[in-house]
Amino acid sequence: GAGVSQSPSNKVTEKGKDVELRCDPISGHTALYWYRQRLGQGLEFLIYFQGNSAPDKSGLPSDRFSAERTGESVSTLTIQRTQQEDSAVYLCASGWGQETQYFGPGTRLLVL
Amino acid sequence: SQELEQSPQSLIVQEGKNLTINCTSSKTLYGLYWYKQKYGEGLIFLMMLQKGGEEKSHEKITAKLDEKKQQSSLHITASQPSHAGIYLCGADRGAQKLVFGQGTRLTINP
Numbered sequence: 754g755a756g757v758s759q760s761p762s763n764k765v766t767e768k769g770k771d772v773e774l775r776c777d778p779i780s781g782h783t784a785l786y787w788y789r790q791r792l793g794q795g796l797e798f799l800i801y802f803q804g805n806s807a808p809d810k811s812g813l814p815s816d817r818f819s820a821e822r823t824g825e826s827v828s829t830l831t832i833q834r835t836q837q838e839d840s841a842v843y844l845c846a847s848g849w850g851q852e853t854q855y856f857g858p859g860t861r862l863l864v865l
Numbered sequence: 866s867q868e869l870e871q872s873p874q875s876l877i878v879q880e881g882k883n884l885t886i887n888c889t890s891s892k893t894l895y896g897l898y899w900y901k902q903k904y905g906e907g908l909i910f911l912m913m914l915q916k917g918g919e920e921k922s923h924e925k926i927t928a929k930l931d932e933k934k935q936q937s938s939l940h941i942t943a944s945q946p947s948h949a950g951i952y953l954c955g956a957d958r959g960a961q962k963l964v965f966g967q968g969t970r971l972t973i974n975p
Binding site: 786788797846 | 900908909910953955963964965
């Protein structure tokens with residue numbers, strides 16, 4: 754079956770612009786996670802959805818970051834007024850719980 | 866500083882050799898996950914360990930969680946080019962949150 758998909762696969766933007774990253778989880782998965790991976794660093798937890806609600810937003814690095822999920826399906830991660838330090842690979846994962854997370858291929862964001 | 870420290874950060878081995886990657890936590894590990902990451906393919910779940918002393922194997926990859934549940938090792942026997950990639954350990958920190966190590970980049974030379 755289809756795995757987790759993310760779009761775009763690559764995004765180059767200018768500093769100060771807004772970007773929207775999309776994640777399509779595996780159908781039926783109730784949990785959805787966003788992570789960020791900066792060059793040379795480990796994965797950084799951003800936010801977690803159970804259904805359409807996000808009980809834990811503590812990982813979002815600043816108020817420029819927001820995420821939503823609709824219909825217990827697609828999720829979008831929005832970064833407003835992008836900064837160069839936002840450049841990273843943004844990974845989405847879905848699952849029924851934390852035990853097994855299925856990851857997408859990621860979106861590589863470069864802020865110039 | 867990283868909650869999980871992996872070592873080495875990079876590893877180059879000759880095909881057919883054995884290798885070990887370590888993951889150390891300053892806190893007790895209640896769930897330890899190993900993932901493999903290949904460029905453009907996302908993360909691939911390898912295995913999860915929960916009990917002290919637990920050991921699991923998948924093909925030629927074996928992972929173990931020590932008795933004190935603060936360190937895990939990933940061992941690859943008779944390495945192959947298909948084993949190349951970045952190996953990440955992740956730890957359960959509750960509230961549906963995983964934290965990850967910085968990764969170990971494995972290169973297999975023919």
